[in-house]
Amino acid sequence: MASSVLPENGWFSERYEPGGSAFSLKIIKKLHEVQSPFQKIEVYQTETFGTLMVIDGATMVSSRENFFYHEMMSHPILYSHPAPKRVLIIGGGDCGTLREVLRHPEVESVQQVDIDEEVTKAALKYFPELCESNNDPRAELHFVDGIKWLTEAEKGRYDVIIVDGTDPVGPGEGLFNQAFYQSCWHALADNGILGQQTETPLYHMALLNEVRGAMRHAGFGHMHTLTFPQPIYPSGWWAATLAFKLGNEQTFRADDIANKPFETEYYNLDIHRATLALPEFMRRGLVV
Amino acid sequence: MASSVLPENGWFSERYEPGGSAFSLKIIKKLHEVQSPFQKIEVYQTETFGTLMVIDGATMVSSRENFFYHEMMSHPILYSHPAPKRVLIIGGGDCGTLREVLRHPEVESVQQVDIDEEVTKAALKYFPELCESNNDPRAELHFVDGIKWLTEAEKGRYDVIIVDGTDPVGPGEGLFNQAFYQSCWHALADNGILGQQTETPLYHMALLNEVRGAMRHAGFGHMHTLTFPQPIYPSGWWAATLAFKLGNEQTFRADDIANKPFETEYYNLDIHRATLALPEFMRRGLVV
Numbered sequence: 001m002a003s004s005v006l007p008e009n010g011w012f013s014e015r016y017e018p019g020g021s022a023f024s025l026k027i028i029k030k031l032h033e034v035q036s037p038f039q040k041i042e043v044y045q046t047e048t049f050g051t052l053m054v055i056d057g058a059t060m061v062s063s064r065e066n067f068f069y070h071e072m073m074s075h076p077i078l079y080s081h082p083a084p085k086r087v088l089i090i091g092g093g094d095c096g097t098l099r100e101v102l103r104h105p106e107v108e109s110v111q112q113v114d115i116d117e118e119v120t121k122a123a124l125k126y127f128p129e130l131c132e133s134n135n136d137p138r139a140e141l142h143f144v145d146g147i148k149w150l151t152e153a154e155k156g157r158y159d160v161i162i163v164d165g166t167d168p169v170g171p172g173e174g175l176f177n178q179a180f181y182q183s184c185w186h187a188l189a190d191n192g193i194l195g196q197q198t199e200t201p202l203y204h205m206a207l208l209n210e211v212r213g214a215m216r217h218a219g220f221g222h223m224h225t226l227t228f229p230q231p232i233y234p235s236g237w238w239a240a241t242l243a244f245k246l247g248n249e250q251t252f253r254a255d256d257i258a259n260k261p262f263e264t265e266y267y268n269l270d271i272h273r274a275t276l277a278l279p280e281f282m283r284r285g286l287v288v
Numbered sequence: 289m290a291s292s293v294l295p296e297n298g299w300f301s302e303r304y305e306p307g308g309s310a311f312s313l314k315i316i317k318k319l320h321e322v323q324s325p326f327q328k329i330e331v332y333q334t335e336t337f338g339t340l341m342v343i344d345g346a347t348m349v350s351s352r353e354n355f356f357y358h359e360m361m362s363h364p365i366l367y368s369h370p371a372p373k374r375v376l377i378i379g380g381g382d383c384g385t386l387r388e389v390l391r392h393p394e395v396e397s398v399q400q401v402d403i404d405e406e407v408t409k410a411a412l413k414y415f416p417e418l419c420e421s422n423n424d425p426r427a428e429l430h431f432v433d434g435i436k437w438l439t440e441a442e443k444g445r446y447d448v449i450i451v452d453g454t455d456p457v458g459p460g461e462g463l464f465n466q467a468f469y470q471s472c473w474h475a476l477a478d479n480g481i482l483g484q485q486t487e488t489p490l491y492h493m494a495l496l497n498e499v500r501g502a503m504r505h506a507g508f509g510h511m512h513t514l515t516f517p518q519p520i521y522p523s524g525w526w527a528a529t530l531a532f533k534l535g536n537e538q539t540f541r542a543d544d545i546a547n548k549p550f551e552t553e554y555y556n557l558d559i560h561r562a563t564l565a566l567p568e569f570m571r572r573g574l575v576v
Contacts, residue, residue: 011310020336021519022299022312048308065490202353202519229517229525231309231490236524237517263568270565277558280551 012044012052014059016234019203023059023232025049031126036118039170043126049232051126053094055119056170059232061094063127067265069197069238070130072228073164074100075260075267076275077195077242078107080252084159085109088187090146090175091165093119096130098139101162103262110139117143147174150183157187163196168207176211181218185245194220194243200235201227205285208239212288215243223288224249226275228266249276300332300340302347304522307491311347311520313337319414324406327458331414337520339414341382343407344458347520349382351415355553357485357526358418360516361452362388363548363555364563365483365530366395368540372447373397376475378434378463379453381407384418386427389450391550398427405431435462438471445475451484456495464499469506473533482508482531488523489515493573496527500576503531511576512537514563516554537564 013024025046032043042054050063061069074097078084085108087101093114101110114120120141124131133139142149146165161184166172174180175196184194198204198211212223220243230238242249257269278286301312313334320331330342338351349357362385366372373396375389381402389398402408408429412419421427430437434453449472454460462468463484472482486492486499500511508531518526530537545557566574 013310013312015312017314018336020314020334022301022310022314024301024303024310024312026305026308026310046308048306202517227517229490229515229523231523231525235517235519237519265569266567268565268568268571271567274562274565277556277562279554279559280556281553283556 012046012054014054014057014234019234021234023234025052025059025062025232027052032122034118034122036116038116039166041118041122043122052232053122053126055166058167060166061096061127061130062232063129065231066094066096066130068229068231070096070100071264071267072226072275073097073162073195073197073240075264076226076240076272077160077162077193078104079257079272080242080249081160081193082191082253086158087111088113088158088161090114090150090161090163091172092162094123094127094130095120095134096127097162097164099130099133102133102136102139105261108138111142112139113142113144113146113149115143115145147180147183150180150187153183153187155186156189156192159189159192161188161192161194163194165197167199176207176214178214178217181215181220181243185219188245191246193245196241198225198239198241200230200233200237201225201239201279201282202235202237205282208241209285209287211241212286215241216288220244221246222248225278225282225286227279228275300334300342302342302345302522307522309522311522313340313347313350313520315340320410322406322410324404326404327454329406329410331410340520341410341414343454346455348454349384349415349418350520351417353519354382354384354418356517356519358384358388359552359555360514360563361385361450361483361485361528363552364514364528364560365448365450365481366392367545367560368530368537369448369481370479370541374446374448375399376401376446376449378438378449378451379460380450382411382415382418383408383422384415385450385452387418387421390421390424390427393549396426399430400427401430401432401434401437403431403433435468435471438468438475441471441475443474444477444480447477447480449476449480449482451482453485455487464495464502466502466505469503469508469531473507476533479534481533484529486513486527486529488518488521488525489513489527489567489570490523490525493570496529497573497575499529500574503529504576508532509534510536512564513566513570513574515567516563
């Protein structure tokens with residue numbers, strides 16, 4: 001879906017052809033390139049966005065602005081659960097979501113399952129700050145197929161599952177269908193919540209409806225899509241969708257958020273409340 | 289600050305050099321180009337974003353996504369005022385903000401003052417939907433210097449002033465300083481509100497503090513900065529700052545928003561409430 005080009009010396013560009021748009025960052029140099037069995041991983045030193053990881057031509061994470069994504073993939077879902085003790089992250093190889101999840105003292109164990117160890121190897125070297133909690137005794141990193149992992153998971157094994165995968169093409173494709181959501185539903189405890197990155201609403205309302213429909217058919221009782229700024233992804237605006245077995249997004253641990261024992265850059269109690277708002281075209285356009 | 293290039297046939301790019309980033313849209317053809325006494329105005333037909341207006345190399349407005357900007361420059365400020373009857377728009381030559389302001393039945397008169405008639409001429413031809421309310425009997429369009437207009441304005445003449453100008457360089461530069469805000473303060477009635485586009489928080493926290501400081505020194509009692517998606521501007525995320533002579537953003541006409549007599553694409557009551565939230569780095573970083 002994306003193609004990376006260097007139209008002129010010194011710029012990395014991601015062209016998102018279906019959206020007819022491109023985002024570019026001025027680069028100083030390429031730091032790393034490896035073709036794993038699954039995808040091509042590149043790391044650049046940019047002029048103003050710090051270090052940038054690119055997978056199969058699509059910008060994945062920059063040291064300057066990854067806080068938007070990693071905080072919003074972690075804190076809203078964890079504070080929406082009454083007691084999130086056992087967490088599974090599918091994907092998430094840059095380890096930024098893992099770091100944020102481990103900031104929560106209620107969390108007793110986190111299993112992270114990413115198919116491609118090369119992503120984490122690159123993160124360890126070029127994004128050490130994102131990996132600073134990898135050695136937390138509560139964390140386990142597995143480099144195997146997350147889809148298979150979930151089909152084999154014990155029923156009710158997790159309180160929260162976070163799907164921090166790539167776009168719904170290539171290795172990420174199998175993370176966006178009903179069979180996968182059924183595995184998640186089965187592996188979640190009765191009040192479990194699934195959270196997934198779900199692309200940008202400006203381009204992908206059809207995908208959002210497909211995802212939410214597949215979640216519903218898999219058994220989830222309620223879905224909520226929240227949005228946040230995402231400067232290096234197409235359109236600059238991104239969505240995550242929460243799927244609740246029971247309950248919904250209206251009951252969250254407000255007091256715990258107000259007294260959270262860690263610093264954030266984007267997320268706070270007011271921002272949590274703001275994630276409850278659906279833009280009007282989404283309110284009209286989400287049919288599931 | 290911005291430079292437009294066509295790095296390869298078929299793409300328009302805005303390079304935002306201070307931010308080290310660029311945004312590009314795939315284009316079908318250039319529809320219009322004129323060098324006014326103030327700036328260079330171009331209009332393109334894009335592949336996926338409809339019509340695009342570019343001023344001095346910076347993307348200004350596209351038919352696909354201008355609703356974010358125009359709704360968020362209009363409705364939050366108007367619904368924050370108890371009875372917005374007399375409105376002044378400085379800049380706003382594409383007439384999209386004017387159209388949104390005129391959707392409010394409480395508004396009795398809107399004066400729009402843009403220095404460059406060529407912008408409105410291009411909008412009339414290429415963005416007719418944004419200009420559909422230009423002949424509303426409540427609207428007056430003036431093509432003169434907005435700074436001079438305000439220095440000559442009667443004290444307390446307006447309930448709401450919306451500054452919908454370009455970046456703080458070129459013709460827009462004089463719209464970002466204390467002298468200008470003093471003119472606004474003088475021209476506003478006692479419970480008047482000033483609203484201004486104030487660039488992107490990701491790149492421009494220093495500018496935001498300067499602007500808010502200058503507003504404070506000009507006499508405004510309280511400021512609030514709100515953010516919204518802005519796909520075609522640098523970083524994809526934009527801010528508007530409201531400056532209140534009296535009162536603040538916490539008192540808004542919630543019932544009127546819930547019963548607004550017009551359709552929107554982004555704005556609604558939940559989104560209005562969401563605009564009250566400040567991201568954590570802004571809460572910490574805004575010192576005024």
